[in-house]
Amino acid sequence: MHQLMGGSVKFDPSNMVLTAGATPAIEILSFCLADQGNALLVPTPYYPGFDRDVKWRPGVDLIPVHCRSSDNFSLSITALEQAFSQARKRGVKVRGILISNPSNPVGNMMTQDMLYSLLDFAEEKNIHIIADEVFAGSTYGSKKFVSIAEIIDSEYIDKSRVHIIYGLSKDLSLAGFRVGVIYSYNNNVLAAAEKLSRFSSISTPTQRLVTSMLSDKSFIQEYFETNRNRIREAHDAFVEGLSELGIKCAESSAGMYCWADMSGLIRPYSEKGELELWEKFMSDAKINITPGSACHCIEPGWFRICFTTIALEDIPLVIERIRRVVESCKSSS
Structure with a gap:
């Protein structure tokens, strides 16, 4: 510490x-x-x-x-x-x-x-x-x-x-x-x-x-620096990919996740609509993200997405799966 x-x-x-x-x-x-x-x-x-x-x-x-x-x-x-x-x-x-x-x-x-x-x-x-x-x-x-x-x-x-x-x-x-x-x-x-x-x-x-x-203090210091750089790289790549799909994220400076606003994809605009979208990600895209209601968020449609559980080269694959869900939601609405 x-x-x-x-x-x-x-x-x-x-x-x-x-x-x-x-x-x-x-x-x-x-x-x-x-x-x-x-x-x-x-x-x-x-x-x-x-x-x-x-x-x-x-x-x-x-x-x-x-x-x-x-x-x-x-x-x-x-x-x-x-x-x-x-x-x-x-x-x-x-x-x-x-x-x-x-x-x-x-x-x-x-x-x-x-x-x-x-x-x-x-x-x-x-x-x-x-x-x-x-x-x-x-x-x-x-x-x-x-x-x-x-x-x-x-x-x-x-x-x-x-x-x-x-x-x-x-x-x-x-x-x-x-x-x-x-x-x-x-x-x-x-x-x-x-x-x-x-x-x-x-x-x-x-x-x-x-x-x-x-x-081993030198190792710990090197690890911290390397880890921060890797998190930054993964964060930037993931948030950019979501942005290209029209999904904005809250401004953040730490953590292994992004807080993404998908309120535009839920119908109705409620916890029910949010959970239906979560189920769609699970069943159609095989992606498990955390719905905002699980975090007691008062605004429906926000999701936590962890981006450090996958390799950097796999981020485009995940973004592509998210894109399919986004397009499905837009076409159905």
Whole structure:
């Protein structure tokens, strides 16, 4: 994490709890910060796995904070205020905000000013912030990723409210190794998380392999640079191919996916129409993409398409399959 951020942040190992991937890290923090029936605010669209990680066993609810395409699905404090106030009117206790930065599925990143505003909001409402930063190193745009860890050195900020999640599955392509970490400034949370992590331990063989790999700093740096270049190349090729079909994507700077607007292809303009288009991609094009409704997107017709699961030379084949579906939708309408 220190190397990923160019040495700008020093991380204290005593503030870390290792877990078998980011999934149990989110679940553990849900157990630590909230009781059953409490809630976390989460900007939409959001990673569908959050529903599983936060709701299934911890029993914590997720309250969507709806963001819209007109703002490139960026979060606003006004939207947070509204969601918080509505939850309080319903008698729901909000215990924190769960963000993914860089965003999954949109691929945009929070600005430094927005992170400061989030911290102010959390302090005002007496709630916590869980920052999922698993795509921190998978950037390809001109914008620099800013970790929340970089901006909390100010004296007035209550660090005990901030909890960061990271893992090796995305930036180092080690999904099957199941290596994640909770980084918290709250001693009580760390103590509880350490006990709960006993049920999601990283295997000893994995620890030995990963320790050896991470110790080779020159390799890690070279890997990050190579990976970023490859993601950028795949992203540009895929987005260009979609653009030629009349499909626009949200502006993004990170991640292994694009957030594509196919609202013009759905009939009716609703979740039903969106799911029918998703089924058409599955049955006719043999392509599985994530419908926006699975990410709690308030606007029908948006889809997340992962472009790093295929080789660069196979992108034209996928674009051709998408073209056939697009033409079929246009002819039928």
